[in-house]
Amino acid sequence: MLLRFDQVSKTYRGENPVEALREVSFDIDTGMFVAIRGPSGCGKSTLLLTAGTLLAPDHGEVVINGERPYAMSGDARASFRGQQLGFVFQQFHLVPYLNLLDNVLAPTLSLAATPAAVDPGIARDRALELLQQFGLGDRVRHTPAKLSSGERQRCALARALLNRPQLLLADEPTGNLDPENAGLVLQAMRAFAASGGAVLLVTHDDRAAAAADSTFWMSDGKLRQQPHEAVQA
């Protein structure tokens, strides 16, 4: 089992507390490409951040690759995240002052001075290979500002894959893309899942959901593995 949520609850505290996750439980195996769908504000991003070891749940347990990241120290969890997880966001979140190559290489920083550290030359070769694979081989020296949205998202995907993570977490990665680029990204994710990784994809997009092996449905912080009748209708 690669990712397990066991009765995970998360409430945002404040003047009006929001129960974003209510006893969410599910399992994802290696090789799986799962889409998460649901109305705005139902807790999809919260679930993704919790799975991404960035947001500690109030209750329940998150287990990734047999480890409990929320039991680790902050630094250990950061290293774990750097090695095991890859993120892709709707807004790409590329570092504006680094060129594409450096952006893709940024995840190696998390491995620096750890046993998982990679030889810079090898990392560089892999980064160039990924950029090539996503059709950006001739843009490696450009900064993100000079790229189209589709190119930026492909670059972000290359970055997410650099450290050969186990789990790819994607929050609306195709939201800002034209159909052609969205297709390219989804295809790459499929390939990643097929190569032994796992993908958790949050999306509103029917076509994106269609690319997934299975779909989880969320509403009001609750997760169901079958579509709700109302949603289906």
Next chain:
Amino acid sequence: MSLSHLIFREIAHRKLSFLLSVVAVAVAALSIVAADLVVRRDAEVTRRIMADKQAQTESAIEEKIALVAAAGADLEDAIRKQMKGLGFNVLILPESQDVSELHLQGSLSETMPESYTERLAGSKIMTVNHLLPTVLKQVRWPEQDLDVVLYGTRGEVPLMHRDLKKPLLDAVAPGQMVVGHAIHQKLGLQVGQAVTFMGQEFTISQLHPERGSSDDVTLWIDLGQAQELLGLQNLVHAILALECECAGDRIAQIRAEIAGILPGTQVIERYSQALARAESRTKAKQVAEESLAAERLAGEEALSRELASRQRLERGHQQLAWVVLPLVLVLAAAAVGLLAYVNVRYRREEIGVLRALGLRTRQVLVVFLGKAVLSGIIGGIAGVLLGMAAGALIGPILDRSEVALSVGLTETIVGTPGFLVTLMLTPVLAIGLATMASWIAAAMAASQDAATILQGE
């Protein structure tokens, strides 16, 4: 890919904000170095001015010493010449006369013929101007029961081969008496009073003031009368030769001349001259010493006045530095801190992503503090260099004294160990300032919650 690469790329990307940080740090470092340089210049200028003044005073004193020595020599020479103009006073005595009797008792016992005086006067002796034959004897004034020295004298004996000279001393006329101070005091004598001395009547013609010598116990009467009273007709005890002239101060020449004319006599020099000469030396020395002491005092006063005015100027500059420096440091720190804070706010998204990519808290801290350290290094070094230039420019404006404007002064100070310490420590301080000022912003960045940031997109 490394953190330093990240830092350099970010700086290159946001040059202006980094440049402003560097400028703020540089201004702080510049102020420290410039202030230190100005203060050290002040001290060096003071040192040089004081050394100059000291040397000037010393050479002035040396000049004065030379002047005073010359003046002393002149004075002494003048007095000597004057004394020489007066000539020597010598006493011609029979060879057999023991001079200790004269000195101990003011009295003489050995005699020589009175005609010696005429013989000396008739000779072609060129060195003696006045001759006074004298009898001089300690006797009892029987009528008053008093021991006195009786001094029989007459006016000068004219030198035959020369023009008649004005008598040097007033002769005491026969029947008259001049009385020494101690005697007339003791006896209450008055001028014009008649006294009896050894059975003879005398009228007092003159009372001497106190002289502090055997003169005070002396009675002067006419030579002839004295010879008669003492039973020394045609005999004298001594011939006083006044204003003896000769080239050089040597008495030997006079002795030789007199000995050639009056065999069986001895010649002694009266003390008065040697005394006057010693006095003149003492006087000249005293004048010289007083003048020197005055010069020294004036020199010291001028030095301490100069030092006080320099110290006032130095204190003024130091006070200015103590007001301006903390102000500049606080403002620079505030500017660096504000720029760092703005930078962190601006880079929230980047921080969230770096976190999501697995960067540890310490690494995020390094990204921000590394930038601060870099601005400290560049600003510190630039500030030190500019500070030296600024100090060299401001120094002569704040202090317009000639020494402060002299070429090479700044270079001299730049080479001193004290200033080198400032040059070394200022960049360290600049780095410390930039780091401390950025610390809160960096800590803020490192503690940013990635989830919150990524959620808030």
